Amino acid sequence: MDGAGLPETRSTCPYCGVGCGVLLRADGQGGLSVRGDPDHPANFGRLCSKGSALAETLGLESRLLAPQIDGQEADWDAALQLVANRFKQTIAEHGRDSVAFYVSGQMLTEDYYLANKLMKGFIGSANIDTNSRLCMASTVAGHRRAFGTDTVPGTYEDIEEADLVVLVGSNLAWCHPVLNQRLLAAKKARGTRIVVVDPRRTASCDGADMHLALAPGSDVALFNRLLSDLAKHGAIDHDYLARTEGFDAALAAAEADDVAVTGLQEAEIAAFCDLWRTTEKVVTIFSQGVNQSTSGSDKVNAILNCHLATGRIGRPGMGPLSVTGQPNAMGGREVGGLANMLACHLDLENPDHRAAVRDCWDAPTDIPDAPGLKAVDMFRAVGDGRIKALWIIHTNPVVSMPEADLVRDAIAACPFTVVSDITAATDTARLADVLLPATAWGEKDGTVTNSDRTISRQRAALPAPGNTRPDWAILAEVGQRMGWTKAFDYETPAEIFREHAALSGIAAKFGRDFDISGLAALGDAAYEQLEPVRWPVTAERQGGRFFAEGGFFHPGGKGRLLPVRHRPPAARTEPRYPFRLNTGRVRDQWHTMTRTALSPKLSAHLAEPFLEIHPTDATLLQILPADLVEVQSPLATAILRARITDAVQPGQVFASMHWTGETAPSARIDALVPGATDPVSGQPESKASVVAVRPYRAAWYGFAVSRGEMKPDSAYWARARTGTGYRAELAGAVAADNWEEEARRLFDLPDAVAVSFQDAGRGLARIALMQDGHLAAALFVAKTPVAVMRDYLATLPGTDAPNVLSGRPSADMPDPGPVLCSCFGVGVNTILRGIENDGLSSVDAVGAALQAGTNCGSCQPEIAALLSAAQVREAAE
Ligand SMILES: Nc1nc2c(c(=O)[nH]1)N[C@H]1C(S)=C(S)[C@@H](COP(=O)(O)OP(=O)(O)OC[C@H]3O[C@@H](n4cnc5c(=O)[nH]c(N)nc54)[C@H](O)[C@@H]3O)O[C@H]1N2
Ligand SMILES: Nc1nc2c(c(=O)[nH]1)N[C@H]1C(S)=C(S)[C@@H](COP(=O)(O)OP(=O)(O)OC[C@H]3O[C@@H](n4cnc5c(=O)[nH]c(N)nc54)[C@H](O)[C@@H]3O)O[C@H]1N2
Numbered sequence: 001m002d003g004a005g006l007p008e009t010r011s012t013c014p015y016c017g018v019g020c021g022v023l024l025r026a027d028g029q030g031g032l033s034v035r036g037d038p039d040h041p042a043n044f045g046r047l048c049s050k051g052s053a054l055a056e057t058l059g060l061e062s063r064l065l066a067p068q069i070d071g072q073e074a075d076w077d078a079a080l081q082l083v084a085n086r087f088k089q090t091i092a093e094h095g096r097d098s099v100a101f102y103v104s105g106q107m108l109t110e111d112y113y114l115a116n117k118l119m120k121g122f123i124g125s126a127n128i129d130t131n132s133r134l135c136m137a138s139t140v141a142g143h144r145r146a147f148g149t150d151t152v153p154g155t156y157e158d159i160e161e162a163d164l165v166v167l168v169g170s171n172l173a174w175c176h177p178v179l180n181q182r183l184l185a186a187k188k189a190r191g192t193r194i195v196v197v198d199p200r201r202t203a204s205c206d207g208a209d210m211h212l213a214l215a216p217g218s219d220v221a222l223f224n225r226l227l228s229d230l231a232k233h234g235a236i237d238h239d240y241l242a243r244t245e246g247f248d249a250a251l252a253a254a255e256a257d258d259v260a261v262t263g264l265q266e267a268e269i270a271a272f273c274d275l276w277r278t279t280e281k282v283v284t285i286f287s288q289g290v291n292q293s294t295s296g297s298d299k300v301n302a303i304l305n306c307h308l309a310t311g312r313i314g315r316p317g318m319g320p321l322s323v324t325g326q327p328n329a330m331g332g333r334e335v336g337g338l339a340n341m342l343a344c345h346l347d348l349e350n351p352d353h354r355a356a357v358r359d360c361w362d363a364p365t366d367i368p369d370a371p372g373l374k375a376v377d378m379f380r381a382v383g384d385g386r387i388k389a390l391w392i393i394h395t396n397p398v399v400s401m402p403e404a405d406l407v408r409d410a411i412a413a414c415p416f417t418v419v420s421d422i423t424a425a426t427d428t429a430r431l432a433d434v435l436l437p438a439t440a441w442g443e444k445d446g447t448v449t450n451s452d453r454t455i456s457r458q459r460a461a462l463p464a465p466g467n468t469r470p471d472w473a474i475l476a477e478v479g480q481r482m483g484w485t486k487a488f489d490y491e492t493p494a495e496i497f498r499e500h501a502a503l504s505g506i507a508a509k510f511g512r513d514f515d516i517s518g519l520a521a522l523g524d525a526a527y528e529q530l531e532p533v534r535w536p537v538t539a540e541r542q543g544g545r546f547f548a549e550g551g552f553f554h555p556g557g558k559g560r561l562l563p564v565r566h567r568p569p570a571a572r573t574e575p576r577y578p579f580r581l582n583t584g585r586v587r588d589q590w591h592t593m594t595r596t597a598l599s600p601k602l603s604a605h606l607a608e609p610f611l612e613i614h615p616t617d618a619t620l621l622q623i624l625p626a627d628l629v630e631v632q633s634p635l636a637t638a639i640l641r642a643r644i645t646d647a648v649q650p651g652q653v654f655a656s657m658h659w660t661g662e663t664a665p666s667a668r669i670d671a672l673v674p675g676a677t678d679p680v681s682g683q684p685e686s687k688a689s690v691v692a693v694r695p696y697r698a699a700w701y702g703f704a705v706s707r708g709e710m711k712p713d714s715a716y717w718a719r720a721r722t723g724t725g726y727r728a729e730l731a732g733a734v735a736a737d738n739w740e741e742e743a744r745r746l747f748d749l750p751d752a753v754a755v756s757f758q759d760a761g762r763g764l765a766r767i768a769l770m771q772d773g774h775l776a777a778a779l780f781v782a783k784t785p786v787a788v789m790r791d792y793l794a795t796l797p798g799t800d801a802p803n804v805l806s807g808r809p810s811a812d813m814p815d816p817g818p819v820l821c822s823c824f825g826v827g828v829n830t831i832l833r834g835i836e837n838d839g840l841s842s843v844d845a846v847g848a849a850l851q852a853g854t855n856c857g858s859c860q861p862e863i864a865a866l867l868s869a870a871q872v873r874e875a876a877e
């Protein structure tokens with residue numbers, strides 16, 4: 001059955017905060033087909049490469065399908081009772097602050113609401129924090145300081161109505177690709193100018209008019225200069241300023257700052273200020289280059305100051321727009337998932353707010369009046385024994401937290417750790433005492449809120465496999481078993497949603513912004529049918545923008561400009577650690593890769609962890625293309641593949657955050673990142689560590705492909721899925737005596753037929769292991785990085801693979817090169833040949849001839865970059 005006759009289920013993509021609507025059709029065999037929902041206001045049918053490949057990530061092979069206690073399968077009753085007992089016992093012996101929850105901006109609102117209710121309302125501790133601390137905390141702090149609440153003033157439509165869009169610390173092209181597509185379409189239609197502020201040249205720069213490659217951490221100085229410039233040229237909106245306070249102090253601070261710390265040329269700064277000043281409709285989009293900094297909150301306020309001073313906020317095409325990372329980063333802020341927030345944008349410090357929430361929940365204890373431990377401090381408290389029972393839900397801190405080795409050791413030593421996940425194969429899940437199997441995206445129901453306050457439903461289109469349960473149901477069970485039977489008696493997520501909506505109505509009476517009381521009486525059927533809806537949702541109002549006329553949420557209703565001054569990153573480069581290490585994302589992987597790495601399509605784009613380093617630095621350090629490099633910080637050492645590129649500036653290097661103990665253990669980059677945090681938001685500085693870099697000279701290098709799993713254990717290895725199985729890069733300090741034996745061990749194929757070529761003197765070995773006349777696995781070894789056609793070899797397992805040992809296709813088969821368009825599997829070489837031989841001269845022409853870039857469009861910026869490089873070459877010839 002192909003399922004074509006079955007109705008489609010409307011749901012929301014589980015990855016980024018754009019929150020694209022998807023239409024799911026079950027294939028009747030456990031799988032789904034996924035397409036963009038043409039009616040969803042976030043994407044109008046578009047999807048990026050990750051959304052398009054969702055169907056490839058739903059297999060059950062790596063799923064956790066039953067609870068585990070100490071690594072042994074257990075039944076739910078035993079696992080839940082153990083969790084409830086150990087938490088109760090720990091609280092009884094050591095007090096309520098001896099336990100903690102560490103949760104996630106990927107939980108559904110209903111899950112998140114219950115986690116917060118259980119910890120803050122019933123356990124009576126504020127020790128619940130979330131990975132949003134690593135992500136949105138600085139924006140939350142900045143919004144609250146300026147607006148009085150954590151309010152996103154604008155909407156996605158502003159991107160299309162703006163004449164100038166400034167991307168600050170946002171690689172929109174890779175991280176919010178559908179918003180980037182909307183922006184590029186607007187540019188085409190109305191000539192929107194785009195400026196990128198980022199120390200690194202990214203794919204987002206390809207469509208930009210200006211790229212300001214400022215020094216890392218110097219955004220405050222740049223926006224302070226902009227504020228001074230606006231004042232100098234009489235561009236301040238004094239009528240609007242009357243609705244705010246703090247302008248004089250903010251301007252004085254701005255004028256005292258020296259823009260020279262940005263390292264930018266005076267002319268480019270002036271051009272940027274002119275453009276901003278003379279373009280009324282300006283949207284400033286910001287993300288982790290702003291938030292993940294020890295001056296993150298100040299960076300946010302430096303940006304907000306400029307919008308407030310010009311009154312360019314809350315009107316069509318104008319305003320600051322913080323793009324959220326995770327699908328429910330915004331929803332998590334609404335339910336109060338951060339250790340310093342209460343539910344529904346209420347304040348933990350306010351006794352009236354606490355009393356109102358306690359009453360609503362009918363909670364047995366007072367709600368804590370002080371913030372709980374924020375993520376970095378929370379794991380330090382686990383490490384020094386203050387926290388004795390920890391529940392981690394929907395996040396993988398052993399990979400994603402700074403000082404990740406300390407986090408790993410702390411969790412390992414914690415007397416009782418519970419992990420709720422969809423797989424047992426994560427660096428964090430491997431350390432759990434109790435592992436709870438959650439239903440995954442596609443199997444569960446609830447709501448998420450995206451970057452522009454639009455609430456959308458995630459809906460189940462597949463049955464829950466094995467003994468998995470939804471996160472909200474697991475939390476409710478534990479709450480009940482801890483003794484609060486009535487408060488955690490829920491049958492459906494709809495009940496939880498109604499309670500949350502009703503509480504938001506109470507919060508609104510205290511003058512809070514987040515009010516969805518219009519949904520408090522939503523019946524089960526209406527919840528089932530709920531269309532995407534932007535908050536607030538009340539009897540009087542739905543959606544819209546905030547602050548066009550003022551109306552801030554501080555007492556007295558005024559907005560605030562903040563005096564902020566440049567502060568450099570916490571870690572200083574020094575002779576021992578001369579490089580600034582920046583970290584971030586790649587186009588086709590999601591965080592710690594537990595889902596996206598299951599997709600061969602997505603794994604083809606960048607199959608290996610890498611370090612971007614400038615050619616000048618590479619030359620000085622004698623690093624050659626494709627060399628491995630050792631990257632050392634005061635905390636730890638990593639081994640990564642060098643990518644020599646002038647996209648980074650001299651003295652700076654960039655690594656991605658994605659690789660893990662499961663995919664490339666020497667590349668867990670957060671082991672190198674110290675836990676320095678912003679003093680206001682507690683958000684760690686993930687983008688400005690200091691490191692030393694040197695070549696890693698391995699005794700041997702290897703490349704492997706296989707149909708089945710491999711078990712690498714060399715000093716360096718990185719594994720990726722392919723359409724036929726797996727591929728891996730390997731390198732080690734000691735060469736094997738017998739590579740054929742080593743290959744049999746690596747692939748666990750003791751009885752396969754080996755076809756091999758070995759030249760011990762030159763350190764060369766090529767081994768193909770055949771089963772039933774088909775290639776099961778192949779290993780290529782050399783003393784220098786192995787030169788074979790990797791994308792071709794990855795297609796061979798399972799075939800009869802003639803001349804596999806040559807490492808390349810026969811002469812009449814051109815090598816497509818690394819995959820650039822993951823939707824259609826089009827390689828770089830294919831596109832380059834099209835440009836050079838067939839005269840393809842535009843992104844559209846490449847699409848028409850080769851299909852590349854015509855489905856999700858995420859690779860269009862990279863195609864554009866190939867085209868402009870070709871034009872530069874032509875011009876030079
Ligand atoms: N493909 C993909 N998309 C994702 C995710 C993913 O894992 N993969 N994750 C999602 C999540 S949770 C998030 S939070 C978002 C993050 O989305 P982004 O914030 O856009 O992504 P990052 O790559 O973390 O960082 C953005 C840029 O900040 C720059 N930067 C570093 N230091 C500075 C600085 O001092 N100033 C300025 N102005 N810029 C600086 C970096 O060079 C980088 O290009 O992406 C979301 N979307
Ligand atoms: N160096 C550096 N570090 C960073 C960043 C950076 O830019 N640089 N970015 C930071 C940011 S912005 C973020 S948001 C974090 C993200 O970091 P994490 O949250 O740690 O990353 P994920 O891989 O998204 O982890 C989600 C986990 O939830 C599991 N899961 C999936 N679906 C479900 C489900 O339905 N229920 C449950 N219970 N579990 C599920 C997945 O298998 C996975 O283990 O990383 C942060 N760390």
Ligand code: SF4
Nearest residue numbers: 013015016020048051
């Ligand atoms: S932009 Fe891509 S990852 Fe983000 S929600 Fe849309 S389809 Fe999903």
Ligand SMILES: [Mo]
Nearest residue numbers: 134135325326
């Ligand atoms: Mo994030």
